[in-house]
Amino acid sequence: MTITSYNCPMCKRWEDESDLRIAEFEYCYLILNRDQFFPGYCLLFAKQHFTELFQLDKVVRQGMIEELSQVAAALYKLYKPDKINYELLGNMVPHIHWHLIPRFNTEPLWPRPIWSDPHEDLYLTAPEYQNRCDLIRNSLETI
Ligand SMILES: [Zn+2]
Numbered sequence: 001m002t003i004t005s006y007n008c009p010m011c012k013r014w015e016d017e018s019d020l021r022i023a024e025f026e027y028c029y030l031i032l033n034r035d036q037f038f039p040g041y042c043l044l045f046a047k048q049h050f051t052e053l054f055q056l057d058k059v060v061r062q063g064m065i066e067e068l069s070q071v072a073a074a075l076y077k078l079y080k081p082d083k084i085n086y087e088l089l090g091n092m093v094p095h096i097h098w099h100l101i102p103r104f105n106t107e108p109l110w111p112r113p114i115w116s117d118p119h120e121d122l123y124l125t126a127p128e129y130q131n132r133c134d135l136i137r138n139s140l141e142t143i
Pocket of ligand 1: 004005008009010011012048049050095
């Protein structure tokens, strides 16, 4: 049985943002974040509507962490950042979704969290989104 929540934007995100799809895993979906102010910024979110890590079956939780690690390794290989940031907040959208962000010590915001200062969203063209998704997918396939 699939658990979904009515009115949850994350439950519909795989369908709603099909142009940003990167990969489907066993427990999670991976999409590129629409705002690419931080290049390679991705979202990895649970296929089902879970809100807290401790509520997951151990097998699901471990599987999710493994998928998270694979994505981080792919981003690291592709972007060679100084650090990968992992953020699981859920205050606005409680459905478990990880923010995965390659970070560089040359950024104005470094070493603070990406949320520490507002920035103007950076949107790409459709071919640019496609290209970035392809690069990350290819990197995933070679780790
Ligand atoms: Zn949901």
